[in-house]
Amino acid sequence: MxxxxxxxxxxxxxxxxxxxxxxxxxxxxxxxxxxxxxxxxxxxxxxxxxxxxxxxxxxxxxxxxxxxxxxxxxxxxxxxxxxxxxxxxxxxxxxxxxxxxxxSLGVNLLFRLNRRLAELVGSVGGYQVRIDEVHHTQKKDAPSGTAITLAEGVIAGMPDKREWVNYAPGIDCSAHRIDDPAAAASNQVVIGSVREGAVPGIHTVRYESEDDCLELRHETKNRxxxxxxxxxxxxxxxxxxxxxxxxxxxx
Ligand SMILES: NC(=O)c1ccc[n+]([C@@H]2O[C@H](COP(=O)([O-])OP(=O)(O)OC[C@H]3O[C@@H](n4cnc5c(N)ncnc54)[C@H](O)[C@@H]3O)[C@@H](O)[C@H]2O)c1
The missing domain is CATH 3.40.50.720 (NAD(P)-binding Rossmann-like Domain)
Structure with a gap:
C-alpha cells in the first residue's frame, strides 16, 4: 500500500x-x-x-x-x-x-457493550448516567470524540435521554459546556472532562439508581x-x- x-x-x-x-x-x-x-x-x-x-x-x-x-x-x-x-x-x-x-479494539467493544447496556437500563428505568473522560493536557477538544460516541450510544438506548452536556472545569475548548453538573436536566447526559499529565485516554460510563451502580471502564495504555x-x-x-x-x- x-x-x-x-x-x-x-x-x-x-x-x-x-x-x-x-x-x-x-x-x-x-x-x-x-x-x-x-x-x-x-x-x-x-x-x-x-x-x-x-x-x-x-x-x-x-x-x-x-x-x-x-x-x-x-x-x-x-x-x-x-x-x-x-x-x-x-x-x-x-x-x-x-x-x-x-x-482501539477495546474501545469499540466498549461502544457495543455500552449501547446494549443503555438499552437494558433504558427498559428498566430509574437510572442516571454520567460519562467521564481523562486525557493528556495537549488535547485540543473537549469532550473527547470517544466520550461523545459513548453519549450517543446512551441516547440511542435510553428513551428519556436527549442530549449531552460537558462539565470541564478549567478547559477552554469545552463544547456544550455546563458549569454545574448538578444543574443538568434529567434528559441530559453529563460528560465530565479532565486533562492531566500524559494520559492517553480513560473513559468511564456510570449508570446509577437509588439502589446500585453499574460501571463500564476502559483505559488506553498506549498510542x-x-x-x-x-x-x-x-x-x-x-x-x-x-x-x-x-x-x-x-x-
Ligand atoms: N480516533 C482515534 O483513535 C484517535 C486517537 C488519538 C488521537 N486522536 C485525535 O487525533 C488528532 C491528532 O492527535 P495527536 O495526538 O497526533 O495530536 P498532535 O498535536 O500530536 O498532532 C497533530 C499534528 O497535526 C499537525 N497539523 C496542524 N495543522 C495541519 C494541517 N493543516 N495539515 C497537516 N497537519 C497539520 C500539527 O502540526 C501536529 O503535528 C486529535 O484530534 C486527537 O484527538 C484520535
Whole structure:
C-alpha cells in the first residue's frame, strides 16, 4: 500500500512506524509547515491517506483528499458536526472515507457493550448516567470524540435521554459546556472532562439508581493500539468505495 500521512504529530509518527513495519510505503507526509502541499498533484498514486491533525484542519484536509479521489482514513476529533457533509461529498464522488472517533479494539467493544447496556437500563428505568473522560493536557477538544460516541450510544438506548452536556472545569475548548453538573436536566447526559499529565485516554460510563451502580471502564495504555487500528482500517479501505466505520471493520 502506498500511504500518505496527514498530520505528523504523536499519532502520525506512530502510524508511520506501523506502516513501515507492515511493509507499506509512506509516499507523502504532510504537517503544518508543508500543509499547502496537500493537493491532487501530490496525492497522485496514493492508495490511502491517513489523517490525524486538529479540529480546525481536519475538514479541509479530508475534503481535499476526496476531491482528489484519494481514499481517506481520519481519526481527528472535535470537528464531527461537519462529518455528514463529507460523507455526502464522498457518496457524490464515489470516493472512500473511514472515520472513527477511536481506533482501539477495546474501545469499540466498549461502544457495543455500552449501547446494549443503555438499552437494558433504558427498559428498566430509574437510572442516571454520567460519562467521564481523562486525557493528556495537549488535547485540543473537549469532550473527547470517544466520550461523545459513548453519549450517543446512551441516547440511542435510553428513551428519556436527549442530549449531552460537558462539565470541564478549567478547559477552554469545552463544547456544550455546563458549569454545574448538578444543574443538568434529567434528559441530559453529563460528560465530565479532565486533562492531566500524559494520559492517553480513560473513559468511564456510570449508570446509577437509588439502589446500585453499574460501571463500564476502559483505559488506553498506549498510542500504539490506536495507531495500529488506523493502519488496519487503511488496509481495509484500500481499493474500496463507500463510507466505513469500525463496525464495518469488526464485522
Ligand atoms: N480516533 C482515534 O483513535 C484517535 C486517537 C488519538 C488521537 N486522536 C485525535 O487525533 C488528532 C491528532 O492527535 P495527536 O495526538 O497526533 O495530536 P498532535 O498535536 O500530536 O498532532 C497533530 C499534528 O497535526 C499537525 N497539523 C496542524 N495543522 C495541519 C494541517 N493543516 N495539515 C497537516 N497537519 C497539520 C500539527 O502540526 C501536529 O503535528 C486529535 O484530534 C486527537 O484527538 C484520535
Amino acid at each position: 502506498k500511504a500518505a500521512i496527514i498530520g505528523y504529530g504523536k499519532m502520525g509518527r506512530e502510524i508511520e512506524r506501523i506502516l513501515r513495519e507492515r511493509g507499506h510505503e509512506v509516499a507523502l507526509t504532510i504537517d503544518a509547515d508543508n500543509a499547502s502541499d496537500l493537493d491532487a498533484e501530490h496525492l497522485e498514486g496514493i492508495d490511502v491517506a491517513i489523517e490525524f491533525t486538529t479540529p480546525a484542519t481536519a475538514y479541509a484536509n479530508i475534503r481535499t483528499c476526496l476531491e482528489a479521489g484519494t481514499a481517506v482514513v481520519s481519526g481527528t476529533t472535535g470537528w464531527t458536526d461537519r462529518l455528514a457533509e463529507l460523507q455526502a461529498l464522498c457518496r457524490e464522488r464515489g470516493g472512500a472515507l473511514f472515520y472513527a472517533s477511536n481506533f 500504539r493500539s490506536l495507531a495500529l487500528g488506523a493502519v488496519v482500517a487503511a488496509e481495509f479501505l484500500a481499493g474500496k468505495r463507500g463510507i466505513y466505520t469500525m463496525d464495518d471493520l469488526l464485522k
